[in-house]
Amino acid sequence: MTKRELILDVSSKLGGYTQSDVANVIQATFETIIEQLVDGNRLEVRNFGVFDIKVRDARIGRNPKTGDSVSVARKCIPIFKPGKALRDRVETTDSSPKPGR
Secondary structure, eight states, X not given: OOHHHHHHHHHHHHOSSOHHHHHHHHXXXXXXXXXXXXXXXXXXXXXTEEEEEEEEOOEEEXXXXXXXXXXXXXXXXXXXXXXXXXXXXXXXXOOOOOTTO
16 A cells, blocks of 8 residues: 555545545654654554664674675664554455565
């Protein structure tokens, strides 16, 4: 599902809202999540999941082609941990990958 398809689906489910209004709400939601993660905050949505940052420390890696040691900088990776309700619902449905995925 693309962002556009998400907007169309939510707009049709809500009824009285235009696609433009729904698009603005969805975009604002995404921007708020991003801002919270950039600020180093954790964002928890009950029964859905948790958006968080995982920090990978700097380390010495190895170039697989040459075998030389390479320093790898510290990284902050955004992660999503699904909540129990989401995990349970996905587990009980037929969510096998669709053809072409």
